[in-house]
Amino acid sequence: MKLLILQYVECFFKKLIISFTFEITNYNYMNFQLDLLSPEKAIELYKAMLKPRLIETKMLTLLRQGKISKWFSGIGQEAIAVGVTQVLNQDEYILPMHRNLGVFTERKIPLYRLFEQWQGKANGFTKGRDRSFHFGTQEFKIIGMISHLGPQLGVADGIALAHKLREKNKITAVFTGEGGTSEGDFHEALNVASVWSLPVLFCVENNGYGLSTPTEEQFKCEHIADRGQAYGMEAHIIDGNNIVEVYTKLNEIATSMRENQRPVLIEFKTFRRRGHEEASGTKYVPDDLMAYWKSKDPIDNYEEALIKANLLTPKQKQEFSTKIIKEITEHLDIAFKAPAISSSVEDELADVYKSFSLEPSPKSEVTTHIRFVDAIRNSLQQSMQKFDNLVIMGQDVAEYGGVFKITEGFVEQFGKERVRNTPICESAIVSAAMGLSINGMKAVVEMQFADFVSSGFNPIVNYLAKVHYRWNQHADVVVRMPCGAGVGAGPFHSQTNEAWFTKTPGLKVVYPAFPEDAKALLAASIEDPNPVLFFEHKALYRSVRGDVSENYTTLPLGKANHLKEGHQISIISFGAAVHWVLESLEELDHVEADVLDLRTLAPLDEEAIINSVKKTGKLLIVQEDTSFGGVASDISALISDQCFEYLDGPIKIVSSLPTPVPFAQALETQFLGKSRLNKSIEDLVNY
Structure with missing residues (x-):
């Protein structure tokens, strides 16, 4: 009984501490300083938040109907995406996450394109190859995330570096969540931005949970913004549910960053009121904590403030909602009527690489x-x-x-x-x-x-x-x-x-x-x-x-070099192992080998390999790498498939021992396949 009482008391105080922490952090939570905005801007911000909220409400319905496959909800966090996007110029890059729908709507992407993206249709941005917000668009200067989260922070560094090298006074904004700040990429990107004085606005949405893991299990510092000091970086904490604070403070910061180029870390205090994605649910969130943040809804509270300030009437509110819903309905109709995506094997393979034709730059006589x-x-x-x-x-x-x-x-x-x-x-x-x-x-x-x-x-x-x-x-x-x-x-x-x-x-x-x-x-x-x-x-x-x-010269990638002509055996190699082959053939001067130096491994010159094997009927592949899973294995599979009827012997591979590379010279020599090459050539020739 005593144990149960102690557990109850512990649970009660834990919840009290969590609630108290949020109250202290957000003591000035819904103080909308409307006098900092013009009436026009105040209404613009309201409509800008309302649009992604109404889109999300519709998307959640479509998700339940099976008309979209997945959804990451940003309900309750609209002020952040809208505020950040509004302080950027249209030609400044922004790198959002999957809960930043307001970024896409504020960049005025036609809704039918977003809807087709989520349905995997042709007018989306990925030709049906990726889902949700995993895409970018140069047209709208949006660079979407990958599921691994961290790399996009470094990508923002590179974008900002390019602007800086061109002496363009532009900033780049990039988003991550509090969970993403645990990744090494976060620390690396902040450090690089600080060392190079890159104008990157690092936006961290501290929304309470990384999927189900609460912040106290993610980091020990009091605030994520505290980490800025470790990198010599300016940092700010902003109430992420207060659109006036988000917009006005960020506008001041962004203007300053353009004039005095430097990175700035922003921690937005907010909360994720729905699951990491809809299937996850929120059972791990205490009811009182969820109720607290629901009461701090950025749209409901801002709407109330606008009405009290006589900047918004109930009639206008209804008119705005009706207009947005009409736009959503019309664009959904376009998306639903669009045909399902179709493609061909040729189209899919062609898009793996950007098409490129190398203009010849032949070598000179000098x-x-x-x-x-x-x-x-x-x-x-x-x-x-x-x-x-x-x-x-x-x-x-x-x-x-x-x-x-x-x-x-x-x-x-x-x-x-x-x-x-x-x-x-x-x-x-x-x-x-x-x-x-x-x-x-x-x-x-x-x-x-x-x-x-x-x-x-x-x-x-x-x-x-x-x-x-x-x-x-x-x-x-x-x-x-x-x-x-x-x-x-x-x-x-x-x-x-x-x-x-x-x-x-x-x-x-x-x-x-x-x-x-x-x-x-x-x-x-x-x-x-x-x-x-x-x-x-x-x-x-x-x-x-x-x-x-001596002159600038190029060779096309994907073309092997035919080093020696022979009819007894084909030897295919690349890198330092090519020199092993040539040295062995000098010693085995009675062997007439057809020798290919691959030079490029991807794309592979399959035609040259196949032609050589068809000519000799025997194949030896020489690589320095260990054998299993190496390039030689794939070449062997290729020849088994394409040239089986031409073979007069087994395909042989010379490679290194399946161990890490040892240091001592005797061990390293034993490790490398070079010491076994002469015998392998002789054995295959005599097979």
């Missing part, structure tokens, strides 16, 4: 015999000269020149604005590169080592790779990947992890073996508006030399 690393440097340098909207970003790439000294001297030639040192935050920098592309620029991101890309994996495979297919936005980003073993660098600096990305539709993967190819393919990758992972084997940097054109 060549220089240089190292692989110098060819990379030369290509970057000439690309920076050719494209004044190209930015290089990475750790230590500025004055230090990068750990491999490839960009040494670039700051003096191109300036520190375009050759940018970054904090150690791969995810935010890849996301920022995406933002640069959205805002009309090009980006080359240097991973200090290819191994470190795992810290930036999410925006590469979930944002860059999918963005064109989803809503027709290209990602003009090249990620340079110094990779590979053979230099005694151990498990964290030696991977050749190309297979992580060849699996992902929407990415292009390039892996040259020779200086001339490296120069031309890197230039072509930078020209290509699609995201490219460009692998550069560290062991080749200073050990391999070749004649390289």
